[in-house]
Amino acid sequence: MAEPMVVVDDLHVVYRVYGASGDRGTAATALLRLLKRQRRPSIREVHALQGLSFVAYRGDAVGVIGRNGSGKSTLLRAIAGLLPAEQGSVYTDGHGALLGVNAALLDDLTGDRNVVLGCLAMGMSREEVKERYPHIVEFSGVGDFINLPMRTYSTGMGSRLRFAIASAKSHDVLLIDEALATGDAEFRVKSHARIEELRALAGTVFLVAHNLGEVEATCNRVIWLEKGQIVQAGDDVPGIIDAYLVASGGEPRVREPIKA
Amino acid sequence: MSDEGRLSGPGGLNGPGSLSGPGSLSGPGSLSGPGSLSGPGGVAVATEPAPARQGLLPDEPLRELAARYGLKPAAVRPPILAYIRELWQRRHFVVGFATARTVAMYTEARLGQLWQILTPLLNAAVYYLIFGVILDTKRGVPNFIAFLVTGIFVFNFTQRSFVIASRVINDSLPLIRALYFPRASLPLGYVIIELQQLMISYVVLIAIVLGTGEGVTWYWLLVLPVMLLQTLFNVGAAFILARVGAGMDDVSQLLPFIVRTWMYTSGVMFSIQTMKTLIGHHKLSYLLQINPAAVYITLTRNALLTSQRLSIPGAAPYNKHLCTLYYADPSKFLKSDNPAIGYYSAHCAPLISNTGLWLYAVGWAILTLLVGFFFFWRAEARYGRG
Numbered sequence: 001m002a003e004p005m006v007v008v009d010d011l012h013v014v015y016r017v018y019g020a021s022g023d024r025g026t027a028a029t030a031l032l033r034l035l036k037r038q039r040r041p042s043i044r045e046v047h048a049l050q051g052l053s054f055v056a057y058r059g060d061a062v063g064v065i066g067r068n069g070s071g072k073s074t075l076l077r078a079i080a081g082l083l084p085a086e087q088g089s090v091y092t093d094g095h096g097a098l099l100g101v102n103a104a105l106l107d108d109l110t111g112d113r114n115v116v117l118g119c120l121a122m123g124m125s126r127e128e129v130k131e132r133y134p135h136i137v138e139f140s141g142v143g144d145f146i147n148l149p150m151r152t153y154s155t156g157m158g159s160r161l162r163f164a165i166a167s168a169k170s171h172d173v174l175l176i177d178e179a180l181a182t183g184d185a186e187f188r189v190k191s192h193a194r195i196e197e198l199r200a201l202a203g204t205v206f207l208v209a210h211n212l213g214e215v216e217a218t219c220n221r222v223i224w225l226e227k228g229q230i231v232q233a234g235d236d237v238p239g240i241i242d243a244y245l246v247a248s249g250g251e252p253r254v255r256e257p258i259k260a
Numbered sequence: 261m262s263d264e265g266r267l268s269g270p271g272g273l274n275g276p277g278s279l280s281g282p283g284s285l286s287g288p289g290s291l292s293g294p295g296s297l298s299g300p301g302g303v304a305v306a307t308e309p310a311p312a313r314q315g316l317l318p319d320e321p322l323r324e325l326a327a328r329y330g331l332k333p334a335a336v337r338p339p340i341l342a343y344i345r346e347l348w349q350r351r352h353f354v355v356g357f358a359t360a361r362t363v364a365m366y367t368e369a370r371l372g373q374l375w376q377i378l379t380p381l382l383n384a385a386v387y388y389l390i391f392g393v394i395l396d397t398k399r400g401v402p403n404f405i406a407f408l409v410t411g412i413f414v415f416n417f418t419q420r421s422f423v424i425a426s427r428v429i430n431d432s433l434p435l436i437r438a439l440y441f442p443r444a445s446l447p448l449g450y451v452i453i454e455l456q457q458l459m460i461s462y463v464v465l466i467a468i469v470l471g472t473g474e475g476v477t478w479y480w481l482l483v484l485p486v487m488l489l490q491t492l493f494n495v496g497a498a499f500i501l502a503r504v505g506a507g508m509d510d511v512s513q514l515l516p517f518i519v520r521t522w523m524y525t526s527g528v529m530f531s532i533q534t535m536k537t538l539i540g541h542h543k544l545s546y547l548l549q550i551n552p553a554a555v556y557i558t559l560t561r562n563a564l565l566t567s568q569r570l571s572i573p574g575a576a577p578y579n580k581h582l583c584t585l586y587y588a589d590p591s592k593f594l595k596s597d598n599p600a601i602g603y604y605s606a607h608c609a610p611l612i613s614n615t616g617l618w619l620y621a622v623g624w625a626i627l628t629l630l631v632g633f634f635f636f637w638r639a640e641a642r643y644g645r646g
Contacts, residue, residue: 003329004325004326004329004331005331006331007322007325007326007331008322009322009323009326010322053322055322055325077437078334079334080334080440081334081336081440081641082436082437082440082644084641084642089323089333089334090333090334091322091323091326091331091332091333091334092331092332092334093329093330093331093332095334095440096334096440097438097439097440098437098438098439106360106361106364106435108364108367109360109363109364113356113360113363113364116356117353117356117357117360118439120350120352120353120356120357121350121353121357121435121439121441121445122439122440122441123349123350123441125352126352149364149367162438166438166439
């Protein structure tokens with residue numbers, strides 16, 4: 001039954017950062033560099049992912065946890081096919097949609113236009129867009145703001161609308177990078193339900209979040225990254241989260257009995 | 261700490277106990293299913309309970325697993341035909357993106373969409389002031405205002421497509437990083453925006469053309485194929501510049517200067533065909549005349565302006581004497597009162613015939629489009645890095 005949707009095979013991702021040197025960044029130093037026939041100001045390589053391997057299956061919601069800079073967002077971008085691998089590869093079924101805090105669509109356009117363009121970009125037909133439009137706007141809960149440019153939105157409203165757009169289509173692979181962090185309590189409940197729906201529609205969801213409660217409530221598996229490597233991964237979500245908390249110098253989570 | 265218990269290594273922190281825990285949706289039971297199916301036996305499901313595995317990693321080599329389920333490598337560009345199909349599928353996105361951008365461009369301005377007309381008008385006014393009044397390059401060109409404005413508007417279409425295309429990838433990074441779509445939609449969309457602008461400019465242009473005494477003729481219809489060919493050329497060039505500009509910011513810094521130089525050599529504000537300075541420099545004149553901008557400008561002028569069509573070298577039978585007279589004093593021997601002679605310059609020999617110009621127009625369009633599209637597609641998987 002379990003059909004693999006994302007296969008990550010010994011994935012290495014290397015970023016090349018330009019201009020990372022102690023260059024003072026003036027025109028004079030740049031000229032000097034050219035005269036001395038030096039190459040670009042020290043291209044520094046950052047080995048962001050160092051040989052990850054795992055398989056995610058249809059219907060999985062995989063939480064990715066770890067400290068800042070541990071490679072979580074990089075992993076998501078690699079799965080979405082937006083970052084080529086240095087070594088190893090990522091296999092997916094179809095194209096993943098990446099949803100992040102910074103993934104603004106077109107800031108100077110109205111929310112309304114963003115909805116239409118976002119849907120068209122995802123490959124919907126005009127009829128489909130027309131059909132889903134009311135649901136998207138309602139789900140996002142931005143109300144009258146839908147007719148204002150997105151740059152006037154609060155962070156929370158923007159991320160709500162983006163989530164609503166990206167989740168309007170049942171992606172085979174949906175990658176969520178902290179997108180829910182800025183939503184309010186009501187929206188979290190709604191988005192949580194939506195993720196469940198998407199999973200039920202036989203998609204795979206990846207969720208990067210620092211809010212471990214969010215991960216625990218949403219995910220059935222978790223991957224703990226540290227410096228671009230997997231520390232632990234598996235189905236024991238509470239166990240791994242506790243181990244991560246302890247390793248970061250905290251206490252295991254206090255879990256209340258689930259209320260219906 | 262990072263090396264301890266990596267996923268691929270056995271014996272991670274969470275023991276087998278947690279794996280067999282109830283309630284996990286796709287538990288280890290279902291996981292070991294497909295893994296063992298591919299084994300030599302092929303039937304037995306429970307041959308291997310796989311307790312030591314951590315649930316996310318099956319036994320067989322991952323590449324084979326992926327291949328068996330038809331998973332495709334991410335971040336790999338699609339084959340060129342599939343790419344074209346995807347692009348066609350997103351045609352509504354391309355058009356919608358283009359229109360939305362045009363609308364958004366002027367939302368901050370009080371005059372709003374009026375700027376779509378005002379910008380080309382002001383442009384024309386400035387160039388007329390400099391080249392028509394102050395520098396007085398109009399000598400020897402009938403109806404210089406219409407001649408100049410046509411050149412500016414047609415060149416502007418190419419110029420703006422170029423400059424914007426070189427920035428399009430970097431400007432659209434958030435969109436590129438959020439959603440998958442064929443990246444070629446972006447340069448394509450921006451050229452369509454500029455095409456819309458050109459059409460709006462044509463309202464101004466037609467008014468100027470009629471206001472300066474040119475008549476409405478059937479030749480005007482030829483503007484449409486020229487516009488189409490120029491658009492194809494611009495799209496192709498936009499693909500090239502979009503890819504080059506995505507890698508290097510230096511390009512978008514440098515491009516305005518290159519384009520400006522190009523404008524001064526494309527006969528926007530003077531006539532390459534009849535310019536006195538170019539007499540005797542056949543090769544140079546030929547090269548200037550076949551450059552794509554000059555080709556599209558000349559063809560548009562010939563279609564729109566009767567005075568141009570009748571005065572361009574080759575419009576009348578070759579007559580050495582009349583031609584020499586023109587160059588002796590272009591402002592004096594521009595047009596004869598004798599209708600049999602008409603424009604003196606028309607009696608000179610053309611370097612490129614009208615048919616030749618059309619062939620160049622088609623050639624540039626097709627060549628640039630094919631090369632540009634191929635060039636852009638080659639790097640499809642790399643846009644949005646960094």
